[in-house]
Amino acid sequence: xxxxxxxxxxxxxxxxxxxxxxxxxxxxxxxxxxxxxxxxxxxxxxxxxxxxxxxxxxxxxxxxxxxxxxxxxxxxxxxxxxxxxxxxxxxxxxxxxxxxxxxxxxxxxxxxxxxxxxxxxxxxxxxxxxxxxxxxxxxxxxxxxxxxxxxxxxxxxxxxxxxxxxxxxxxxxxxxxxxxxxxxxxxxxxxxxxxxxxxxxxxxxxxxxxxxxxxxxxxxxxxxxxxxxxxxxxxxxxxxxxxxxxxxxxxxxxxxxxxxxxxxxxxxxxxxxxxxxxxxxxxxxxxxxxxxxxxxxxxxxxxxxxxxxxxxxxxxxxxxxxxxxxxxxxxxxxxxxxxxxxxxxxxxxxxxxxxxxxxxxxxxxxxxxxxxxxxxxxxxxxxxxxxxxxxxxx
Amino acid sequence: xxxxxxxxxxxxxxxxxxxxxxxxxxxxxxxxxxxxxxxxxxxxxxxxxxxxxxxxxxxxxxxxxxxxxxxxxxxxxxxxxxxxxxxxxxxxxxxxxxxxxxxxxxxxxxxxxxxxxxxxxxxxxxxxxxxxxxxxxxxxxxxxxxxxxxxxxxxxxxxxxxxxxxxxxxxxxxxxxxxxxxxxxxxxxxxxxxxxxxxxxxxxxxxxxxxxxxxxxxxxxxxxxxxxx
Numbered sequence: 001x002x003x004x005x006x007x008x009x010x011x012x013x014x015x016x017x018x019x020x021x022x023x024x025x026x027x028x029x030x031x032x033x034x035x036x037x038x039x040x041x042x043x044x045x046x047x048x049x050x051x052x053x054x055x056x057x058x059x060x061x062x063x064x065x066x067x068x069x070x071x072x073x074x075x076x077x078x079x080x081x082x083x084x085x086x087x088x089x090x091x092x093x094x095x096x097x098x099x100x101x102x103x104x105x106x107x108x109x110x111x112x113x114x115x116x117x118x119x120x121x122x123x124x125x126x127x128x129x130x131x132x133x134x135x136x137x138x139x140x141x142x143x144x145x146x147x148x149x150x151x152x153x154x155x156x157x158x159x160x161x162x163x164x165x166x167x168x169x170x171x172x173x174x175x176x177x178x179x180x181x182x183x184x185x186x187x188x189x190x191x192x193x194x195x196x197x198x199x200x201x202x203x204x205x206x207x208x209x210x211x212x213x214x215x216x217x218x219x220x221x222x223x224x225x226x227x228x229x230x231x232x233x234x235x236x237x238x239x240x241x242x243x244x245x246x247x248x249x250x251x252x253x254x255x256x257x258x259x260x261x262x263x264x265x266x267x268x269x270x271x272x273x274x275x276x277x278x279x280x281x282x283x284x285x286x287x288x289x290x291x292x293x294x295x296x297x298x299x300x301x302x303x304x305x306x307x308x309x310x311x312x313x314x315x316x317x318x319x320x321x322x323x324x325x326x327x328x329x330x331x332x333x334x335x336x337x338x339x340x341x342x343x344x345x346x347x348x349x350x351x352x353x354x355x356x357x358x359x360x361x362x363x364x365x366x367x368x369x370x371x372x373x374x375x376x377x378x379x380x381x382x383x384x385x386x387x388x389x390x391x392x393x394x
Numbered sequence: 395x396x397x398x399x400x401x402x403x404x405x406x407x408x409x410x411x412x413x414x415x416x417x418x419x420x421x422x423x424x425x426x427x428x429x430x431x432x433x434x435x436x437x438x439x440x441x442x443x444x445x446x447x448x449x450x451x452x453x454x455x456x457x458x459x460x461x462x463x464x465x466x467x468x469x470x471x472x473x474x475x476x477x478x479x480x481x482x483x484x485x486x487x488x489x490x491x492x493x494x495x496x497x498x499x500x501x502x503x504x505x506x507x508x509x510x511x512x513x514x515x516x517x518x519x520x521x522x523x524x525x526x527x528x529x530x531x532x533x534x535x536x537x538x539x540x541x542x543x544x545x546x547x548x549x550x551x552x553x554x555x556x557x558x559x560x561x562x563x564x565x566x567x568x569x570x571x572x573x574x575x576x577x578x579x580x581x582x583x584x585x586x587x588x589x590x591x592x593x594x595x596x597x598x599x600x601x602x603x604x605x606x607x608x609x610x611x612x613x614x615x616x617x618x619x620x621x622x623x
Contacts, residue, residue, distance in 0.1 A: 015617065016617050118543060119547075183512065185421075185422055185512050185513065186422055186423070187421045187422055187423070188421070188422065188423035190419060190423060191419055191420055191421035191422055191423045191424075192421055195419035196419060196587065196589050197418045197419050197420070197518070197587045197588065197589075198419075198421075199584070199587070200418075200514065200517070200518065200521070200584070200585060200586075200587045201419075201420060201421040201513070201514055202421055203584070212421060
């Protein structure tokens with residue numbers, strides 16, 4: 001197996017777009033290709049992560065369509081649909097293709113245009129992730145699952161609404177530093193929880209989760225360009241190595257898990273990624289975690305091995321997860337503020353790590369970043385991909 | 395002094411008790427003063443609304459055009475019993491709501507326009523408008539239509555309002571809904587909020603109304619990544 005590096009990264013702004021899905025993906029791809037200075041060298045394969053183009057945008061075969069849009073013929077093209085973990089799954093497949101020697105230059109793109117449908121339809125579409133007969137038919141949505149998970153987590157570990165709000169406040173503050181973030185509004189504890197108008201500002205969505213505990217519905221795209229590490233120096237001053245990737249699955253229906261507060265797939269995927277990288281959680285300079293709901297950032301920070309079980313919220317309280325803390329989490333703003341175009345999210349997490357590890361993240365730069373970790377969380381934790389990236393010289 | 399013909403053109407008006415100003419601490423930590431606008435503030439409101447009349451996003455164009463006409467009608471005395479409430483943050487206009495008394499018993503809700511989005515400014519101001527009709531003007535019902543899906547979700551579903559399709563709201567053909575006293579007081583603990591009294595200093599800071607930065611306002615309202623480019 002060959003070592004694989006990322007030599008180009010690009011992203012659109014996340015938010016609400018009037019551009020077509022293909023245009024969003026083409027913009028991000030163009031940025032990644034331009035950054036890598038590959039000249040007239042052709043891309044061998046394109047992996048596209050997307051969850052809902054057939055339903056929401058009336059466009060199937062999105063990878064083939066992107067190749068056509070960008071005139072990348074005759075590149076191989078595959079669409080990867082793995083729910084909200086589609087992005088990291090596509091990167092894993094791109095990695096395997098390069099590592100195996102099958103292809104040299106692989107473009108991985110994630111994109112979603114969710115705002116083409118109204119919010120009822122968007123919620124319904126995301127609910128297709130749930131178990132059809134055990135969850136979906138009873139009206140279970142992702143916020144509902146997250147609400148039940150949060151309730152149990154709070155009872156068991158002493159996590160409070162204040163801790164959840166602290167995640168939102170931190171990630172909104174980070175989002176203000178990210179020009180690509182969907183939400184660029186600061187929020188305060190008084191405004192969210194303690195002030196006289198907090199209950200109206202921040203109503204329950206799925207109790208105990210409130211409005212500002214949930215990520216927005218976003219449009220956007222992100223892309224990275226992969227190449228064998230030994231060829232990367234020709235195209236990039238600072239290639240970023242994919243040091244480890246791990247993936248694991250768990251039961252589809254959440255209630256079938258022995259303990260619903262344990263995100264086994266996050267733990268297993270993270271362990272595999274760290275093991276492959278020959279690194280440990282303590283070696284990470286920063287992490288991008290899948291905070292579709294604020295509670296998930298806390299839970300994933302524990303399952304990934306950064307903090308003992310039940311103590312993620314204490315690290316948050318101590319400020320360890322802020323930029324400047326011992327392990328900045330979601331310096332990009334995370335899904336909470338950067339946004340969550342589902343197919344793009346996993347790729348976008350990697351794009352953020354690339355910027356950070358190249359020390360090109362501007363105001364939100366994590367000092368001396370060497371290794372970064374990303375957790376892309378599919379379904380309600382039934383399919384998780386963890387990735388470890390390192391600066392090329394490491 | 396107005397001449398005899400002008401006097402004939404002006405509608406009679408009912409006594410309208412004033413709305414008591416309040417403050418709302420937004421999620422961002424900013425304090426929004428909600429107060430009644432006076433007729434001599436209409437010009438600045440029209441100036442701020444004017445560019446939104448061409449913004450084809452979330453029905454801002456139709457709401458702005460109609461609101462513009464309603465406020466102008468109020469200014470030149472062509473609408474009966476109209477009022478306007480404004481939300482002001484650090485002196486800068488954040489949102490407008492308006493309506494009128496149809497008679498002593500029934501109120502007509504006109505429009506809700508949020509200039510600062512993502513912080514529930516529109517929801518707060520709509521609730522203030524309902525508070526004005528029921529608690530200050532002492533009315534039994536407010537008749538309401540929605541011109542955007544956002545409005546429908548915020549008013550018809552969130553309160554929830556009752557159907558009153560049998561009456562014709564004066565904004566046109568959209569089905570009419572009604573907020574009754576009963577619905578209002580049931581929804582009040584959830585949806586109607588604000589702190590009173592407002593300090594003299596805050597109230598003074600809310601006058602004169604300042605215009606939001608036009609470019610930033612348009613980008614924020616349009617809320618698209620293209621608008622930000």
